[in-house]
Amino acid sequence: MDTKTNKPLTFSKSQFDLVNAIIDCLIPSNTNMPSASEVQVAQYIDSFTGNSPNSIRLMLEGIQEIEKTSHEVGSKTFIDMDIDSKYKILHAIETQNPIFFSELVRQTYNGYYTTPQVLRLIGTEGRPPQPLGYELEKGNLELLKKVQDRGQIWRDV
Amino acid sequence: MDNKDCDVLVVGAGASGAAFTWRLAEAGIKVTCLEQGGWLDPAVDYATSDPDWEIHRQTDFNPNPNYRNLESDYPINMDNTPISPLMYNSVGGSTIHWSAHFPRMKPSDFRVRSLDGVADDWPITYHDLEKYFSINDQITGVAGLNGDPGYPEKSPRQTPPIGLGKLGDTIASGFDKLGWHWWPSDSAINTVEYDGRQGCNNCGPCDLGCSIKAKASTDVTYWPKAIQMGARLVTNARVREVTINKQGLADGVLYYDSDGLLQEQKAKIVVMACNGIGTPRILLNSKSPSFPDGLSNSSGLLGRNLMFHPYAGVTGRFEEDLEGHKGPSPLNIMCSEHYETDLSRGFVRGYSYQVTRSAAPVTTAIGGKIPWGENHHDEFKNKFNKTIRFAVIGEDLPEPHNRVTLDPELTDSDGIPSPKISYTLSENSRKMMDHGIKTSTEVMKAAGAVEVYTDPLLKEAGWHLLGTARMGTHSSNSVVDESGRSHDVRNLFIVDGSIFVTSGAVNPTSTIQALALYIADYVSKNSRHLLD
Numbered sequence: 001m002d003t004k005t006n007k008p009l010t011f012s013k014s015q016f017d018l019v020n021a022i023i024d025c026l027i028p029s030n031t032n033m034p035s036a037s038e039v040q041v042a043q044y045i046d047s048f049t050g051n052s053p054n055s056i057r058l059m060l061e062g063i064q065e066i067e068k069t070s071h072e073v074g075s076k077t078f079i080d081m082d083i084d085s086k087y088k089i090l091h092a093i094e095t096q097n098p099i100f101f102s103e104l105v106r107q108t109y110n111g112y113y114t115t116p117q118v119l120r121l122i123g124t125e126g127r128p129p130q131p132l133g134y135e136l137e138k139g140n141l142e143l144l145k146k147v148q149d150r151g152q153i154w155r156d157v
Numbered sequence: 158m159d160n161k162d163c164d165v166l167v168v169g170a171g172a173s174g175a176a177f178t179w180r181l182a183e184a185g186i187k188v189t190c191l192e193q194g195g196w197l198d199p200a201v202d203y204a205t206s207d208p209d210w211e212i213h214r215q216t217d218f219n220p221n222p223n224y225r226n227l228e229s230d231y232p233i234n235m236d237n238t239p240i241s242p243l244m245y246n247s248v249g250g251s252t253i254h255w256s257a258h259f260p261r262m263k264p265s266d267f268r269v270r271s272l273d274g275v276a277d278d279w280p281i282t283y284h285d286l287e288k289y290f291s292i293n294d295q296i297t298g299v300a301g302l303n304g305d306p307g308y309p310e311k312s313p314r315q316t317p318p319i320g321l322g323k324l325g326d327t328i329a330s331g332f333d334k335l336g337w338h339w340w341p342s343d344s345a346i347n348t349v350e351y352d353g354r355q356g357c358n359n360c361g362p363c364d365l366g367c368s369i370k371a372k373a374s375t376d377v378t379y380w381p382k383a384i385q386m387g388a389r390l391v392t393n394a395r396v397r398e399v400t401i402n403k404q405g406l407a408d409g410v411l412y413y414d415s416d417g418l419l420q421e422q423k424a425k426i427v428v429m430a431c432n433g434i435g436t437p438r439i440l441l442n443s444k445s446p447s448f449p450d451g452l453s454n455s456s457g458l459l460g461r462n463l464m465f466h467p468y469a470g471v472t473g474r475f476e477e478d479l480e481g482h483k484g485p486s487p488l489n490i491m492c493s494e495h496y497e498t499d500l501s502r503g504f505v506r507g508y509s510y511q512v513t514r515s516a517a518p519v520t521t522a523i524g525g526k527i528p529w530g531e532n533h534h535d536e537f538k539n540k541f542n543k544t545i546r547f548a549v550i551g552e553d554l555p556e557p558h559n560r561v562t563l564d565p566e567l568t569d570s571d572g573i574p575s576p577k578i579s580y581t582l583s584e585n586s587r588k589m590m591d592h593g594i595k596t597s598t599e600v601m602k603a604a605g606a607v608e609v610y611t612d613p614l615l616k617e618a619g620w621h622l623l624g625t626a627r628m629g630t631h632s633s634n635s636v637v638d639e640s641g642r643s644h645d646v647r648n649l650f651i652v653d654g655s656i657f658v659t660s661g662a663v664n665p666t667s668t669i670q671a672l673a674l675y676i677a678d679y680v681s682k683n684s685r686h687l688l689d
Contacts, residue, residue, distance in 0.1 A: 026529040033534050087530060105529055106215075113518035114209045122518060122541055124482060130205040130368050133358025134483040139321025141302070143333045144340065152306050153338055155265040155497050157272065157282070 009050020010059060016042055018063055021079045025086050026108045033121055036112050044111030045104075055103075062100030066093055163189040163389070165680065166424030168396045168410060168439065170194075171250020172666050173653040173673040174430030175375030175383065176293060180677035182386035186684060190388065191412055191422060193395035194229035194247030196376065203366035210365060211519040218365050220254055221617055222246065229393070231569035233434065234577035240465045242434055242578055242619035248392060249376035251432070254364050255620070255666065256487035257345040257372050258511055259299055261290055262668045263308065265497060266552075266661035273498045273505050276554050279658045280630050280639035281675075283309070289671040289678075294343075296382070297373045297670075298351040301343040307493035316348040320359065324479040324514050325488055328545050331604025332492060342491035342511070343667065345373035352378075359484045362517065372485075394420075397573050398443040399427055399452055399649065406688065407452075407649045413571045426680065426687060428650045430673070433463065433622030436655045437561045438576040440626070453626070453643040453651075458636050460562055460625050462555035464660040467582055468618040469549040469590040471510075471597040473606030474540060481515020481542045488512045495596060496662055504588040506552040508662045510597050513546045545601070548615075549593035551586050552662040555624050582614065590614065621665050626655035641676035648687050652676050 011019055020037035023045075029035035036042075049055040069089050070078040078086065094101045112118055120126035165181055167174045170192035181188045197203070204213040215224075220243040222230040229246040245253045264283040269276040291312040301314035318341035321329060332339035346363070349356040357371035370377045384390060393415035400421070402408040409423040429436040437460040441451035451459050490512040498506055516524055521541045528536060559580045567575040590613060598609045629635025632644035637656050643649040652673040654665050661668070680687070 027533055028531065030534050090529075106523060108529070109522040109527075110209075110212050110215070110519055113522050114211060116208065119518060122537070123478065124518070128206050128208060128210045129360035129362055129482075130203075130358075133360040136320035136322045136359040136484040137326075138317075139325045140329065141318075141321075141341070143329055144302070144304075146333065146336070147338055147340060148304055148306055150306060150336075150338070153493060153497070154263050154307055154309065155272065156309075157264050157268045 010046045023108045039115040041111035045107045163424050165426045167428045169430035170248045173669050175379035176670040176673040177652045177677045178388045179379040179383040180674050182383045182388040184681040188388050190390045191394040192392050195392045196248045199368045203368045232575050234564045238578045238580035240619040249374040252374035258489045258664045259343040259345040259667045260663040262661035269659045276659050286671040289674040293670045297345045298347050299343045300348040302341050305340040322484045324481050328604050331600040334603040337494040339492050342489045344489045347371045361486050426648045430653045432653050433625045433655045434576050437625040453645045455645050461557045461560045462624040463559040464553040464624040465619050466621045467551050467586050468615040470612035470615050471547045472610045473545050473601030474608040475543045478542050486514050504585045508551040508593045510547040515542045515544045547597045551589040553660045623654040623657040623660050626651045628656045640679040
């Protein structure tokens with residue numbers, strides 16, 4: 001999504017719906033964690049992909065291939081498939097089109113694991129490392145006495 | 158462009174170029190440095206305050222120049238190497254994205270032939286460099302702990318060691334149970350304020366640049382001092398070749414300026430500081446009737462004996478949250494238990510491990526190969542902040558067939574031939590890596606790891622670029638002499654990792670910089686007579 005104009009850069013409305021269905025198979029929800037679509041990962045992919053014509057092409061052709069396979073295999077749209085069928089189709093695409101699929105997974109993970117809500121749920125403070133940093137304990141250096149007691153271990157020449 | 162004549166011209170503003178230039182400027186010598194990249198502003202150019210900070214590892218802070226593809230990068234043909242060379246091209250060079258692990262090479266590393274019957278001896282010793290290690294530590298600021306029985310005693314460390322945190326304590330317990338050596342290794346990171354730079358706030362991703370200047374990169378350590386003392390640094394100046402005069406002496410360089418125009422910089426002494434790939438590349442491209450195979454290559458060894466330091470990755474998964482996102486990601490505990498040769502292990506020379514903290518969220522998901530689908534969240538939860546990683550760093554022996562040449566077709570954006578890397582892992586290295594994987598698995602399990610994953614050879618791990626213009630006693634067996642001076646061109650020096658004779662089994666930057674300072678003193682002392 002272009003943040004200035006709010007216009008999508010890559011996906012049409014129907015393509016957004018399809019991408020949401022796909023990425024919710026990649027990262028579904030469970031009792032603790034939201035699904036990828038629930039944290040707007042499709043919008044992230046739309047934005048990131050939209051910066052490069054090659055990426056746009058790869059992504060659009062890839063999701064079209066998913067949709068085409070759904071029609072061929074189950075005579076339905078991907079969105080209307082049951083969950084097991086969706087997984088089967090995605091596993092098939094993963095093998096048939098590894099370049100597209102690995103890029104799709106990478107962008108899905110990138111979008112999901114940079115979302116503050118998700119970062120808080122996985123146990124971090126949900127913020128970038130700077131400017132606050134973190135407190136860190138010095139640790140137990142007493143154990144080093146045993147290392148020192150062994151004596152020199154470097155070869156003197 | 159006003160190309161003032163200079164006494165000494167340095168090519169490259171990274172680890173070695175910065176140290177060398179500072180030392181000469183301190184001695185009052187007129188020195189100019191040309192650097193193909195630009196300055197980075199720590200306050201604005203590093204992504205660690207951005208919500209998408211981790212993604213920069215895949216884009217503009219990817220350590221592989223072929224993927225990063227910034228204007229200052231040049232493409233490298235990596236088709237014939239299982240290890241990808243990594244580097245950063247800017248003021249500061251690879252110290253911008255390094256992990257700042259700063260161990261010295263050890264005394265035996267300089268006497269490999271005499272001690273172990275392989276490779277060669279350096280023409281200098283650890284003790285020749287000791288004073289320069291200390292000077293370098295003083296300028297850099299080293300966090301560490303004196304008393305390591307894995308090293309001769311050193312001058313006092315400038316700041317206390319990096320905190321272990323819960324993760325460090327966990328892995329230390331593993332070493333302790335086995336009775337093996339471990340030590341908080343020297344790190345070029347201020348843990349408290351030092352030399353006008355604040356102490357580290359333990360944010361984690363040192364590889365993305367340090368916005369608070371706690372990590373020592375030479376743009377914040379050596380360069381401000383060097384410039385204050387009169388050194389001239391010209392950025393966005395990409396050197397194409399070193400030129401020679403009718404007497405066969407180096408007399409300057411040709412370079413492309415920031416507008417892409419070819420310029421000439423004359424100098425009385427030329428010093429190469431472009432790392433183990435950049436330096437042979439430029440010298441091989443500096444052909445003339447007197448030097449048809451490249452400048453300073455009568456030995457045929459320019460570009461040869463490339464040493465990388467093969468890395469194996471060993472990751473232990475633990476059941477508890479180790480708070481692995483807190484603290485510099487390179488924890489820099491080092492184990493020297495298997496450093497010195499023990500032939501009963503089945504290979505010669507040895508290795509160290511460097512401990513690093515848990516991967517950040519995106520890196521856990523992608524690098525940790527968390528599967529997509531129903532099990533994604535459980536698998537992620539099992540790994541995130543619950544892993545400790547060792548980088549097993551093996552000594553790479555010099556082999557002439559491992560080399561840098563000029564690619565016949567690939568060039569950079571200025572038309573300068575790209576380097577081509579040809580490298581194979583030796584059988585000795587493979588046995589060494591396998592042994593390192595086995596022993597580090599023992600440490601992980603002793604520390605309580607419930608699962609251990611191994612990567613026998615890390616591909617994106619060619620951090621250390623060494624050996625391609627080696628030092629030696631004679632022009633038949635080396636490119637430069639014991640003072641870093643070219644055997645063939647008496648006013649040409651090389652001061653970067655290219656001149657390493659052997660690689661040791663530790664990160665080389667401390668030793669590279671000590672060498673650069675050592676050579677700087679030679680140049681400074683002898684500058685009046687170098688052209689005699």
